[in-house]
Amino acid sequence: MSKRSELLDFALLGLLHDGPTHGYELRRRLNEALGAFRALSYGTLYPALSGLLDRGLIAQQPSSVPPALRPGSAPSGRSPGRNRIVYEITIAGKEAFEEAARRTDTAAYDDDGFGVRLAFFARTEADVRMRILEGRRSRVQEQLETVRRNAGRGRERLDSWTAALQRHGEESTEREVRWLTELIDAERRHPTDPGPQP
Template sequence: MLDLAILGLLKEGAMHGYELKRQLGQRLGFFWTVSYGSLYPTLRKLEAGGYVERIPDADSRSRRRQVVQITAAGEARFLDLISQRSTSAWEEEKFPLRFAFFTYLPTETRVWLLQRRRDYLLDRVQEGESGLRRATRGRADSYTISLIRHGVERTRLDLRWIEDLLLAETTPHSKETT
């Protein structure tokens, strides 16, 4: 997953490791945190695979300072990672990360991913409503019921957001992000 995030950011330009970490925090910090302990080993792995390369920092006076940039192989790897059409629940957890880089995907892939997310959220709403019915019939306390209700409402809100995005993707001349 970190591979995808790093390659996606490097599509926008070469960066130092600390700048990558800062950008990851700004873009994905609400959903995901990255430590230097995971960032640098992933960068080394991507470099060993030929997906990124180190180049001299044009803005530095020191020849030793380097930045990391994506390679052509990295571009291809990025598109492969972001476009994977898996249907596992684990893949659904990647949605916020993929969404951060939707601009690089063809419309067909974006629509497919949005439809998968919609289906996942519909299942979650049904499970939540079923759990809420069981909780209200059973011995659940008011806090548990409130927590389940909150989860269902939050999932419905996400579902409406996804449906709005799908509508924007499939309606001609209406490609604005909601």
């Protein structure tokens, strides 16, 4: 299984923790809330759900959708609605999610992996959150050093637009390091809090 497939499985199990949901709503939430899956297609989503079903991590049940909620239909009150599959997490799925949430491999620090893991920090143990935050900060600090090194070389040969793009990249990376440091400091002060205030 690829890292991206594992990440998608983790995200789906995490979303289904909130309650039974149909595929359309899962895709919408993945697209809107989790940047790693902004362009997720149904052709990727449904095979992932099928794999989770095969492994017994989720279950499905039909749910009648009232005609008024069907895309493109006018409410008539006469037809009974069509069945739409609703997915729900199983006990085995909750255990698999909790096991995955405890892992702190390098995928948890990557751009896509970190965002998805952060989205489910409310269900992640404090020591694991801290390891992931510190790992991500180290990764971003390394990126910042590389950006600064590269910017120092040959900056005088760059046109103003390319130099502005380099400065933007450096400033964005610096901001992420500061943000991660704030999260780490908040976590150290209050490891049992639900998270930083918006």
